[in-house]
Amino acid sequence: MFWDRFSPERDIPSQEGKVIVVTGGNAGIGKETILQLCKHSPKKVFLATRNEAKAKEAIASINSTLSKPADIEFVKLNLSNLALAAAAAEEITSSTDRIDLLFLNAGIMNQPPGKTDDGLDLQLGTNHVGHFLFTNKLLPVLKQTVTKYNPDVRVVSTASNGHTFAPAFETMISTEKLSAQGQWTSYGASKAANILFAAELAKRHPELTSVSLHPGMIQTDLYVTTTSNSFFLRNLLRFFGPILYHDVAYGALTQLWAATVDKSKLQQGGFYVPVGQLESKNKYAVDADMQKRLWDWTEAELKQRGY
Numbered sequence: 001m002f003w004d005r006f007s008p009e010r011d012i013p014s015q016e017g018k019v020i021v022v023t024g025g026n027a028g029i030g031k032e033t034i035l036q037l038c039k040h041s042p043k044k045v046f047l048a049t050r051n052e053a054k055a056k057e058a059i060a061s062i063n064s065t066l067s068k069p070a071d072i073e074f075v076k077l078n079l080s081n082l083a084l085a086a087a088a089a090e091e092i093t094s095s096t097d098r099i100d101l102l103f104l105n106a107g108i109m110n111q112p113p114g115k116t117d118d119g120l121d122l123q124l125g126t127n128h129v130g131h132f133l134f135t136n137k138l139l140p141v142l143k144q145t146v147t148k149y150n151p152d153v154r155v156v157s158t159a160s161n162g163h164t165f166a167p168a169f170e171t172m173i174s175t176e177k178l179s180a181q182g183q184w185t186s187y188g189a190s191k192a193a194n195i196l197f198a199a200e201l202a203k204r205h206p207e208l209t210s211v212s213l214h215p216g217m218i219q220t221d222l223y224v225t226t227t228s229n230s231f232f233l234r235n236l237l238r239f240f241g242p243i244l245y246h247d248v249a250y251g252a253l254t255q256l257w258a259a260t261v262d263k264s265k266l267q268q269g270g271f272y273v274p275v276g277q278l279e280s281k282n283k284y285a286v287d288a289d290m291q292k293r294l295w296d297w298t299e300a301e302l303k304q305r306g307y
Contacts, residue, residue: 008036012260015042019098023048024106026058029215032252035062038070046092048077079130081117082307089137098145101259104131104157109187113179118305121178127190132298133307146207156258157212159194166192169290173297195271195284200291202269211258211266215251216274
């Protein structure tokens with residue numbers, strides 16, 4: 001079992017002095033990631049998420065299990081609104097000159113067709129474009145950290161094997177076509193985009209280490225919409241869920257490993273599956289042309305909206 005080879009409590013090195021940002025850290029694998037890292041004494045954690053009440057509950061829950069309370073600060077982040085995503089990044093950069101680890105962990109799944117506040121496909125706009133803008137606003141501090149504090153700065157993007165639902169690239173970058181394809185296709189496009197983004201970020205900013213990952217089939221709040229909308233899936237998962245799904249602690253393992261393993265064991269821009277296994281032939285992780293085209297398209301969409 002991988003637990004024998006990678007144990008967060010045993011194998012994560014000291015995080016002393018480090019500043020960590022986690023999007024969507026109020027529940028699920030984001031919360032578990034914060035908990036495990038806080039056992040190793042980081043200087044500061046920014047928990048960036050939409051719901052303040054849930055974030056504060058998570059912070060209290062995490063600190064209740066630690067021998068010494070960690071410095072965890074809530075930052076309001078709404079990835080489906082570009083102005084609010086930018087504002088969250090600016091709030092963070094105004095209060096720290098250092099970010100050692102950035103976990104792009106937040107996301108929505110299998111949402112009914114819709115648009116973000118800025119007119120983008122809801123799932124692609126939230127899971128990819130919102131994170132793209134948020135990350136780019138943090139880049140000056142990430143890069144300053146490399147030169148001033150720590151040469152090993154990492155950006156870890158939580159994608160999914162849901163990328164297999166993604167449509168042709170030309171559909172992915174057409175809001176109207178993508179939204180018309182249905183919620184699973186939209187979700188798949190957003191997860192393919194996470195992999196493409198991580199790979200292109202690694203090329204454009206090689207001083208940072210950027211990887212993406214599939215956390216596994218994890219029973220988290222992401223499945224609430226799926227099960228509530230489908231009688232069949234609700235009952236299927238009631239019987240087979242215990243066999244199909246891992247728990248949240250397992251789900252956090254790959255991103256904890258990617259954030260803390262010796263840097264020499266990571267492939268820049270690589271896509272990893274549980275637990276810590278490189279999927280070297282993933283088509284989105286190896287398609288340099290598609291990576292560049294998505295980056296250029298995203299920049300153009302943001303520029304069109306004033307960012």
